[in-house]
Amino acid sequence: MLFTLPDDNTLYDALLARDPSYEGRAFVGVRSTGIFCRLTCPARKPLRENCEFFDSTTACAAAGYRPCKRCHPIGTSAAADPVIARLLDALDTDPDRKWAETDIAAMGLDTSTVRRLFRRHFGMTFIQMARQRRLRIATGTIARGGKVIEAQLDAGYDSPTAFRKSFAAMLGVAPSDMQTESNLKVDFIDTPLGPMIAIADDNALRMLEFPDRKALATNLKRLAKTASLSFGRTAIADQTETELCEYFAGTRAQFTVPLAADYGTSFQRSVWTALRDIPAGHTVSYGALADTINNPTAVRAVAAANGANQIALIIPCHRVIGADGTLTGYAGGLWRKQRLIEIETQYQ
CATH class of the missing domain: 1.10.10.10 (Winged helix-like DNA-binding domain superfamily/Winged helix DNA-binding domain)
Known part of the structure; x- marks a missing residue:
């Protein structure tokens, strides 16, 4: 379901054709220059033996490549991924929602691959990201003078204990101590x-x-x-x-x-x-x-x-x-x- 890199020959053909369907999903590292690019980069195309392909800008950098100053590949992969875009849009549309992995599965997405995808791009899972968003809503309630129980409900927590534990885990203090x-x-x-x-x-x-x-x-x-x-x-x-x-x-x-x-x-x-x-x-x-x-x-x-x-x-x-x-x-x-x-x- 989620994108998997095809073989290098297919990717090299896509590089020569400047195929936009790989935008943000595949990148090429050029061994002779130490630069990595999008496959749609307008620069002169490298020889096949000088190419190494990656599925993220982080992987390119970890292999020692520098980002190209012509095609500016940084920041494209997460935004271009349709799964990430779909889930972030859903989160923005309903930030109060208490997300669970069953909700992700109900959208026709594989939960394990979504976890890996979000960890790779954001260092956290989608569920963790949604939980942080709810906790931010709770801090706003407390900042306006609201009671802890109001903050708990605004954040979508059914359990007072779970809310206090999550709040303290993020901020180091209990909500009542603010x-x-x-x-x-x-x-x-x-x-x-x-x-x-x-x-x-x-x-x-x-x-x-x-x-x-x-x-x-x-x-x-x-x-x-x-x-x-x-x-x-x-x-x-x-x-x-x-x-x-x-x-x-x-x-x-x-x-x-x-x-x-x-x-x-x-x-x-x-x-x-x-x-x-x-x-x-x-x-x-x-x-x-x-x-x-x-x-x-x-x-x-x-x-x-x-x-x-x-x-x-x-x-x-x-x-x-x-x-x-x-x-x-x-x-x-x-x-x-x-x-x-x-x-x-x-x-x-």
């Missing part, structure tokens, strides 16, 4: 890589993370011990959202939003400062980053500081890769790290 008013505001910011949780006061951004980061709940719980949290926006969060939109649109390579400077050790802060000095579109190794802070033997400590960063994208820990050029761990998921590196090629 204050109706405080200086530290929590809100969501939508990005092409999924929603991000932004926490800011009137002076600085204190946290910017993807909700599916494993350490998010722990970090939020730690932050909640120092100050009460409430849902809402500050001017800092508004500035963060504006700059993120500009970044993904290709019009902003550097962020100017003020960041909180009162967390982390002095060593960690030196690493985070060095990270912000890496230009968009460039990557460095952990060893090179250690050299930058004049501490060449602290490679492991640098890696640990990189992982402790809780202001994603703006402090660009995604720009650090392995010494051999391979991707290494990223709290937001390796698929996001690869997408960010690909996105930033426009700033080179």
Whole structure:
């Protein structure tokens, strides 16, 4: 049911014909140039022996290929997949719906292949994505002063226990612990890589993370011990959202939003400062980053500081890769790290 790559000879014929039926579903890596393209790329066609075919841009990048600057293959595969488009449209049409795998099967889709497809493109299943959408609805109810039971019902949860567990798993605190008013505001910011949780006061951004980061709940719980949290926006969060939109649109390579400077050790802060000095579109190794802070033997400590960063994208820990050029761990998921590196090629 879901698309499976045909043999390489068929794909090469499609490449020569610039067949649009493979748009977003198949990509070609050209060994002689190190570039990967859409099959409809207008560039001169490579020899058959120089071609390697892939089913995703992530697979191309993992094999060491760079995106073509003529056909711009980044971002096409998910949008072009009819199964993804159908399910995302269904989710947008009825965001309150409590989705189950039986609903996916009722649409004539194979549940196991849908799980794999969404994990490959988004790092989460469709069911998890729908659950996050419902929890966001719940945060809006609480932000408006609604009761926890109202938030639970708005999110489509029948069980109060299940709702509290899901809420706490995402935010690290129980819904009843969220204050109706405080200086530290929590809100969501939508990005092409999924929603991000932004926490800011009137002076600085204190946290910017993807909700599916494993350490998010722990970090939020730690932050909640120092100050009460409430849902809402500050001017800092508004500035963060504006700059993120500009970044993904290709019009902003550097962020100017003020960041909180009162967390982390002095060593960690030196690493985070060095990270912000890496230009968009460039990557460095952990060893090179250690050299930058004049501490060449602290490679492991640098890696640990990189992982402790809780202001994603703006402090660009995604720009650090392995010494051999391979991707290494990223709290937001390796698929996001690869997408960010690909996105930033426009700033080179």
